[in-house]
Amino acid sequence: MTTWTLSLGQQRIRLRITPMRVVLYLVLIAGAFVAMFPFIWMILTSFKSYGEVTAGRFFPRELRWQNYVEAWNAAPFGRYFLNSLFIAMATIAGDLFSGILAAYAFARMEFPGRNVIFFLFLATLMIPGELTVLPNFLTIRRLGWYNTYQAQIIPFTASVFHIFLLRQFFMGIPREYWDAALLDGCSHFRYLWSIVVPLSRPAVVTVALLSFIGSWNAFLWPLIVTSSENMRPIQVGLRSFVVEEATQTQLMMAAATMVIVPIIIFYLFTQKYFTEGLTMTGLKG
Amino acid sequence: MTRKLVYLTVALALVVGMLAACAPKATPTPEPTKPPAQAEPTKTQEELDPISQLDPSGQEVLFWHVSTRKHEKALMEIIDGFNNSNPYGIKVVPEYAGYYGDIYKKILAGIAAGETPDLAIGYANQVAEYAKAGVIVPLDPFMNSKKYGFTEEEKKDFMWNLLEGDRRPEFGGQYLSFAHSRSMQVMYYNVDWLKEMGYDGPPKTWAEFKEMCMKATDPEKGTHGYAYSGSASLFATLVFTFGGDIVTKDNQKVAFNSEAGLKALQLLKDLFDSGCAYEVAERYGDQKDFANRRALFTFGSTAGLPYYRSAIEESEAGPFNWDVDAPPHETPKPVVNVYGPSAAIFKSVPERELAGWLFLKYWAEPENVAKWAMTANYFPIRKSAIELPEMQEYMKKNPQYKKAFTLLPYGRMEPSVAGYQQIRGIIADMMKQVIEGADPQQALEAAAQQAQEVLDQNK
Numbered sequence: 035m036t037t038w039t040l041s042l043g044q045q046r047i048r049l050r051i052t053p054m055r056v057v058l059y060l061v062l063i064a065g066a067f068v069a070m071f072p073f074i075w076m077i078l079t080s081f082k083s084y085g086e087v088t089a090g091r092f093f094p095r096e097l098r099w100q101n102y103v104e105a106w107n108a109a110p111f112g113r114y115f116l117n118s119l120f121i122a123m124a125t126i127a128g129d130l131f132s133g134i135l136a137a138y139a140f141a142r143m144e145f146p147g148r149n150v151i152f153f154l155f156l157a158t159l160m161i162p163g164e165l166t167v168l169p170n171f172l173t174i175r176r177l178g179w180y181n182t183y184q185a186q187i188i189p190f191t192a193s194v195f196h197i198f199l200l201r202q203f204f205m206g207i208p209r210e211y212w213d214a215a216l217l218d219g220c221s222h223f224r225y226l227w228s229i230v231v232p233l234s235r236p237a238v239v240t241v242a243l244l245s246f247i248g249s250w251n252a253f254l255w256p257l258i259v260t261s262s263e264n265m266r267p268i269q270v271g272l273r274s275f276v277v278e279e280a281t282q283t284q285l286m287m288a289a290a291t292m293v294i295v296p297i298i299i300f301y302l303f304t305q306k307y308f309t310e311g312l313t314m315t316g317l318k319g
Numbered sequence: 320m321t322r323k324l325v326y327l328t329v330a331l332a333l334v335v336g337m338l339a340a341c342a343p344k345a346t347p348t349p350e351p352t353k354p355p356a357q358a359e360p361t362k363t364q365e366e367l368d369p370i371s372q373l374d375p376s377g378q379e380v381l382f383w384h385v386s387t388r389k390h391e392k393a394l395m396e397i398i399d400g401f402n403n404s405n406p407y408g409i410k411v412v413p414e415y416a417g418y419y420g421d422i423y424k425k426i427l428a429g430i431a432a433g434e435t436p437d438l439a440i441g442y443a444n445q446v447a448e449y450a451k452a453g454v455i456v457p458l459d460p461f462m463n464s465k466k467y468g469f470t471e472e473e474k475k476d477f478m479w480n481l482l483e484g485d486r487r488p489e490f491g492g493q494y495l496s497f498a499h500s501r502s503m504q505v506m507y508y509n510v511d512w513l514k515e516m517g518y519d520g521p522p523k524t525w526a527e528f529k530e531m532c533m534k535a536t537d538p539e540k541g542t543h544g545y546a547y548s549g550s551a552s553l554f555a556t557l558v559f560t561f562g563g564d565i566v567t568k569d570n571q572k573v574a575f576n577s578e579a580g581l582k583a584l585q586l587l588k589d590l591f592d593s594g595c596a597y598e599v600a601e602r603y604g605d606q607k608d609f610a611n612r613r614a615l616f617t618f619g620s621t622a623g624l625p626y627y628r629s630a631i632e633e634s635e636a637g638p639f640n641w642d643v644d645a646p647p648h649e650t651p652k653p654v655v656n657v658y659g660p661s662a663a664i665f666k667s668v669p670e671r672e673l674a675g676w677l678f679l680k681y682w683a684e685p686e687n688v689a690k691w692a693m694t695a696n697y698f699p700i701r702k703s704a705i706e707l708p709e710m711q712e713y714m715k716k717n718p719q720y721k722k723a724f725t726l727l728p729y730g731r732m733e734p735s736v737a738g739y740q741q742i743r744g745i746i747a748d749m750m751k752q753v754i755e756g757a758d759p760q761q762a763l764e765a766a767a768q769q770a771q772e773v774l775d776q777n778k
Contacts, residue, residue: 083629083633084626084629084630084633085610085629085630085631085632085633085634086633088603088606088607088610088626088629088630088633088634089607089610089611089630089633089634089635090607090611091635108387108388109387167424167428168428168431171428171431171432172431172432175432175434254417254421254424257416257417257421257425258424258425258428261414262414263415270415270417273387273417273418273421274387274388275387275388276387276418281602281603
């Protein structure tokens with residue numbers, strides 16, 4: 035058994051190397067490589083020529099930075115990017131607002147028919163998303179929202195799955211907290227925003243992230259409800275690399291790399307909550 | 320307990336009610352309306368044809384297209400040319416509506432909402448579905464209009480065999496769409512490799528094809544004769560080369576369950592059983608293996624020529640001589656499967672429909688079809704376009720394109736009947752089953768039966 039001491043500034047980390055730990059780390063490294071492989075491939079491919087992509091070369095002969103220039107110029111990515119960002123942020127805000135209120139009501143408030151309504155909400159999860167495209171489109175048309183931001187935001191500002199997720203989390207918060215808050219003269223609204231939401235940060239962030247990913251990746255719906263370039267999101271731009279008889283994979287990957295960077299940055303800031311949100315089932319009383 | 324039960328029952332009833340209420344709304348198919356009236360005998364109306372009396376001045380035409388990047392640039396040039404030069408002040412407004420699958424969904428949603436574009440790009444079988452919803456304007460009256468139509472001389476200049484798919488037997492043989500260019504499925508082959516094996520030309524019959532494939536197959540080197548990438552278009556090619564057809568001329572009955580269809584499937588099975596053909600795993604994987612000298616033959620669209628070229632130039636196997644030709648055939652003359660998208664005019668007001676037609680007509684001028692063809696590496700649909708100096712220059716630089724061009728007269732079109740998209744899936748499944756060992760006769764009959772059901776549903 036060896037013990038290594040690493041000095042990182044003021045901090046000292048002692049690593050004890052045991053055979054078990056070596057195996058563990060090897061497995062973890064292998065797992066990390068498998069998980070990262072698509073990203074590595076994406077980045078390497080973004081520097082290749084079309085011929086290198088079709089020839090199946092893993093490493094590019096040279097780094098073709100011009101792919102990035104060409105990809106950026108292929109579509110108004112600047113505008114698309116801002117559109118996507120705005121739509122995603124507005125969707126998250128709306129989704130969280132409606133989700134938190136509804137989830138709280140279902141988790142903590144007593145009212146007649148609560149479970150029936152919740153059951154009905156859950157039942158809508160059974161309806162495939164494809165089936166709602168047409169009714170949603172007709173609604174948007176009648177409201178005169180064709181080719182607007184709200185057409186891309188409003189339909190996604192309520193998600194049953196997110197309400198369900200938040201409700202389960204809120205239910206895990208001990209009831210005693212509410213009793214104590216009530217004794218201090220706290221209203222439902224105050225209790226929700228001052229106690230429940232801060233305690234549920236992991237769940238809230240998870241919902242925000244899921245909402246963001248959904249919005250960022252949306253393609254068909256924005257394409258159907260928009261007509262002009264200055265309303266369209268980034269995924270529509272990515273589509274421009276699909277041409278007949280060949281997909282310009284290298285350009286698509288260059289654009290994908292540019293598109294994915296904001297998601298990665300967002301994830302880096304929220305990673306802690308994201309993993310917590312997925313692993314925690316509730317507070318321990 | 321009873322209260323819970325009551326709630327549950329009420330909830331269930333509500334859910335069922337809700338789903339039932341949703342169901343009709345949710346079906347993305349538009350309400351079936353009657354197909355447009357049968358073809359009017361336009362010839363007899365030459366004196367007084369109603370189209371010639373219309374005035375399209377000042378119309379704005381909304382045009383949904385699928386083009387991006389260099390294609391979009393070429394299309395914009397054509398649109399700008401029209402907008403700036405037409406004497407009626409017509410303005411065509413282009414809008415990108417996604418790729419072929421996307422634009423189709425967008426239009427179906429538009430049909431349901433009662434708002435369609437004035438002009439859109441689509442495959443003829445997609446147009447057939449729009450036409451069933453009653454939103455498509457037949458083009459014959461425009462084509463034959465004295466004032467706005469084609470002259471007799473122009474009509475002789477078009478290669479009408481390349482527009483056969485736009486003509487609809489179920490709509491009285493009228494043209495529901497119009498195409499400006501076409502591509503075709505050809506056989507790509509490695510000239511050097513064939514020479515090394517002692518052949519001085521590509522195979523003319525399927526027996527020769529198999530013989531060459533067998534010679535090129537070497538498990539140790541990892542080479543094969545034929546890199547197979549299955550699709551309904553390939554099946555159509557094979558059936559055509561055995562003298563058969565996919566559906567009957569009137570688009571009413573399935574026709575591939577014939578001797579030709581059976582021979583096509585037996586050929587595939589034979590090539591796979593003998594080990595000289597293999598299926599590529601990824602999209603355009605055949606292009607990749609051909610470029611890397613792992614496969615002697617592939618079948619693909621001529622629109623892929625520039626991509627084959629760049630893949631070969633940059634491949635590890637180094638550049639080699641290659642060419643394209645008509646597929647081997649058992650028919651007296653060669654036959655090639657011709658395909659490609661078309662443009663269709665949607666119902667609005669007669670003046671705007673005419674404005675849309677005038678744009679299509681402008682696009683069909685030799686300079687414009689040539690420009691469009693060279694951008695997409697397609698073939699122009701009129702003979703005079705070929706004689707233009709820029710086209711001649713282009714052919715000089717692209718010998719395989721020139722070669723493929725000589726095959727155009729042998730072109731035949733795949734069916735463009737409503738429901739064909741679904742039939743394509745059935746055919747692809749059938750091919751998959753056969754190369755995996757199913758009995759060709761049984762697979763063929765089962766697929767034909769399914770395809771016939773689709774045809775019947777779409778009547």
